[in-house]
Amino acid sequence: MTSQFGDSTRCVRAGRPDAARPGEPFLAGPVFAAPYHLDPVAGPQPGVDGYGRTDNATWRGLEAAIGELEGGECVAFPSGMAAVSAALLTQLRPGDTLVLPSDGYFLARAFAQESLPGVKVEFVPTAGPYPSFDGVRLVLLETPANPGLDVCDIAALADRARRAGALLAVDNTTATPLGQRPLELGADLVVASASKALTGHSDLILGYACATSPELAAELRTWRARTGGVPGPFEAWLAHRSLGTLDLRLARQSENAAAVAELLAARPEVGSVRWPGREYDPAYEVASRQMRRIPGVVTFTLPSKAHVDAFLTASRLIAAATSFGGLHTTADRRAQWGDDAPEGLVRLSCGVEDTADLLADVAAALDATATQ
Known part of the structure; x- marks a missing residue:
């Protein structure tokens, strides 16, 4: 080809x-x-x-x-x-x-x-x-x-x-x-x-x-x-x-990740939002000239394991899963695998859902963690 x-x-x-x-x-x-x-x-x-x-x-x-x-x-x-x-x-x-x-x-x-x-x-x-x-x-x-x-x-x-x-x-x-x-x-x-x-x-x-x-x-x-x-x-x-659908899938996943990263960055309970395509990200300068497309993975931190548990339980669209990159949005609390990560660190892999639906779900799930 x-x-x-x-x-x-x-x-x-x-x-x-x-x-x-x-x-x-x-x-x-x-x-x-x-x-x-x-x-x-x-x-x-x-x-x-x-x-x-x-x-x-x-x-x-x-x-x-x-x-x-x-x-x-x-x-x-x-x-x-x-x-x-x-x-x-x-x-x-x-x-x-x-x-x-x-x-x-x-x-x-x-x-x-x-x-x-x-x-x-x-x-x-x-x-x-x-x-x-x-x-x-x-x-x-x-x-x-x-x-x-x-x-x-x-x-x-x-x-x-x-x-x-x-x-x-x-x-x-x-x-x-x-x-x-x-x-x-x-x-x-x-x-x-x-x-x-x-x-x-x-x-x-x-x-x-x-x-x-x-x-x-x-x-x-x-x-x-x-x-x-x-x-x-x-x-x-x-x-x-x-x-055959790789380009189509990645385009929607990247679009969703950009929107989710901005939503997360505006939430007071969320810390250390990372997505290389975001202008404020430490990796943005290198990623913007090296990468042809930024992936649909966003990493962020909630205050505790209990916050993550409540977030995942409340979400209707986000599945708890350790792999990433699929059609469905998934989230993984990395510390559960013995990885050297904060207890509340979440790797969120955006799927191909409608962006508006995904944003509404993430916001509602975060609202549900307010009592934690």
């Missing part, structure tokens, strides 16, 4: 044949196969599917689609954490140094500390300041950070990493490739959970990694085949099906 098309067109057409064939569906159904027929004389042949742990046409369709949107070669995994762990385990050896965001996804931090023996792990806030990358093997960024929504300058950090001989990877889960394209900004790798806004229907678990280097992509594919960390074909098909 060439780059002259807009976001919606690319999302609808990505990973699909350029020319339609009469009698064939818009998106072929998932290929369910463990073994495939082999040539009875020649045996397995290059480019012909042989065994389901290494080859599946449905994966390839999804990978082609995500690769077009991210601007690199995509390798699909069964979850975002599987993609993150594959990137770390293929690129790091004992004696190497890894730089991670101290405010990023807590399971990625836990994995790095507990499952990379001999690797030195340094934690840095997403907003910086960043140390020298001399002697560092891999820098993993998460921008916007989850759940705090700080943003860092990918291009500047990619340049620093390159000059120091380090690889730079970016977790693009919150932004999605329509929000920012880290590979174009100089990153070597992109990792992401496709379970969130990318697919957006809250009906699958999936992840991926993308690279511009064929060598890096090949290492990830080899790792996936050898460890068996493969995605299911039905999940891959669901993901590819969902990409």
Whole structure:
């Protein structure tokens, strides 16, 4: 798919044949196969599917689609954490140094500390300041950070990493490739959970990694085949099906987030409202020049757990859920997961409801916390 098309067109057409064939569906159904027929004389042949742990046409369709949107070669995994762990385990050896965001996804931090023996792990806030990358093997960024929504300058950090001989990877889960394209900004790798806004229907678990280097992509594919960390074909098909509405979903989610952030900022019981698209947000300056679209996630703080409980109980439109990026507006009190967050910190993921309805519901739910 060439780059002259807009976001919606690319999302609808990505990973699909350029020319339609009469009698064939818009998106072929998932290929369910463990073994495939082999040539009875020649045996397995290059480019012909042989065994389901290494080859599946449905994966390839999804990978082609995500690769077009991210601007690199995509390798699909069964979850975002599987993609993150594959990137770390293929690129790091004992004696190497890894730089991670101290405010990023807590399971990625836990994995790095507990499952990379001999690797030195340094934690840095997403907003910086960043140390020298001399002697560092891999820098993993998460921008916007989850759940705090700080943003860092990918291009500047990619340049620093390159000059120091380090690889730079970016977790693009919150932004999605329509929000920012880290590979174009100089990153070597992109990792992401496709379970969130990318697919957006809250009906699958999936992840991926993308690279511009064929060598890096090949290492990830080899790792996936050898460890068996493969995605299911039905999940891959669901993901590819969902990409067609990505631009439409993100547009409404971002519109809702902008309105909700302004409402929250005007409420006296609400503290520390964060949304990178808001002019008063600390991340606004970097986000406004780096990001093509601000995601539909807003983070804010209520005075206590009791306030959050009352808010969620009173709401008619907001579901309590730990994932984000779906069609339905959800909220998650992050401290309940042992994350290093204030008791009243809420990550609100705006869905695609009518903006007026969502604002009225949020206001009414906040009013219900007045007695807490």
